[in-house]
Amino acid sequence: MPEPVGGALVAAVDTAGPDAGPAAEEVLPQEARPAPRTVRRVPSTRAIRPGDLICGECGEGNVTTRKFCGRCGESLSSATTVRTQWWRRLAPRRGPRVVPAAKRPKPGAAVGRRPGRRIGTFVRRYTMVVVLVCGLVVGVYPPLRTFVLDKARGVGTAATAVLGTALSPVRPTSVAPTDTELEGHPAKAAFDQFKNTYWAARWDRTGGVQPAVAVDLGKVTALAKVIVTSGASDGFVAHNRPSILLFAYSNEKSDTVTLTDTPEPQEISLANGLAAKVVRVQVLQVFESEGAQDVALTEVEFFGVG
Template sequence: MPVPTVPVAAGAGAAAARARDAALIVPVAPAVPADDEDLDGEPDVVLPQAPQPRPTRRHRPTPRSNTIRAGDLICGDCGQGNAPARRFCARCGEELREAEVAPTPWWHRFRRRRGPRVVPLDSVTGEPGGPAPAPGGGLAALWARARVVLGVLVCLSCMLYATYAPFRHTVDDRAASVRRTATDFLESRYDPVRPSEVRTEDSARGSDPKHLVDLSTATHWAAPFDARSPGGAEKAVLVVGFDRVVALDQLIVTAGAGDEFTGHGRPRQMLLTFTNEKRMRLQLKDTAKPQKFPLKGATAIKTVRIEITDVYPSEKGGDVAVAELEFFSLLS
């Protein structure tokens, strides 16, 4: 943009030239002096105000993202499993100084240990002198071979048991012998408890209640019992007494009348009432073999009231017979 010029008359002097230059200068407004307070550079006075509450920060732990392995440090705050080298929980940041260490399962001792292979070096050349041994040493290698051999033997035994009858019979006999030995060992834990008396409310003619505890299945006790009558069960009641306070743990019942098993009724259900007023209901099978029943809550016992509430009827009907009752307690 061209600068405007002010013409000067010919023959004018220096005064006219200065007037011309002054006309070209833009006038500037005079500066207004500021207040003394603004010149000091200090901030204004602020009145005290009430403190503003800070927003609470919510702690939102991330969900558990790993499974607990043997040797991990279990955080006591969130239950997260952490590596043994950690000092703070990877989930919530809690200190792990007193954290519980996850135990190692017992069956891990039989697993083959994994770890770095140590290669022996030649003392002269410094090069590997032989194959690297398996992790865990010679015992681990021996256990690995033994597992292979055992697996092969088990497979061959199963095939032989399925295809060769004499071998199968031998194995079955040996298993039955082991089962009998175990049963005899368990039975030896019980001590027989002999009743001192047996009382009955009613007995059949020629039947003595003492036959129930004479340790002979050739004799029996019988009582009238009409299965068709609602009150028939009330007559088949007997009370077994002991000469001291005992704790009973097992009862063996031999039902029926021995050689005349089907000639008399056999008990189907028996209700036992102990001295401590506890009761048990026994469900019997229709068999001449001895039947074992565990007795629960039969402690501090002086008498046992046995009530036959249901029977397996016989061809003749009209009675129920029991060959033997045997009581046992655990050896102390």
């Protein structure tokens, strides 16, 4: 029922309205949360060494045995490990110096590094510098790089020849023509792996020009053996046959080989064919045939290490 107000009837008005939601619940006061700690990354208080753990919060360097940062207390589970510089890895590692008790310096005595150790450290450091500088020079100067690589291949080939025993055929990549070769029997016929062809060259009995041919092997090779088939395939006694051959190599060394007068292949060891790329084969003396004015050589087969 409306209540009388000042002699008039006034109806109660619902100010909330029919669509109003439920009343807000009362919330008790909460305890104040502590403000997050702010840690600034500042330089480490100790010298950083390879293997140290760098704290991700403050940047402090910690030894590897620590689990928590020694400055800010944060966990080091995600810390960054300091890596050793590449140039320090080249130097040999030395453990701590152990001095016997009888040789330890007396209290108050001056302690210094031994002169021998100082010299060793000096030599190691400057040797590394020289090696690095030489490597840079070789890398940027193509002619020098080619020279060094050729020498390195030669040394490697020589080492392989000394240590290895397996021999494989060495096929020439080119054979230079000669002025003394006869028509139809060029010098390259002695290196074509065919037994029905041969190299024939003019032979002067009076000691004139001795036939020779230059053979390019294509790469530096360790020659260890040669198989020589003397004479001509179509008439052994119709031509002069080599009795002494000279193998001169591009390494400025040579082998002088003495042959027997037979049409069968002759296997001969070479002592100075290490690191050879070009071989000059020259006929020095012959087994003479009556009336023959040339010298014939059926086949020359080289074998090298590797």
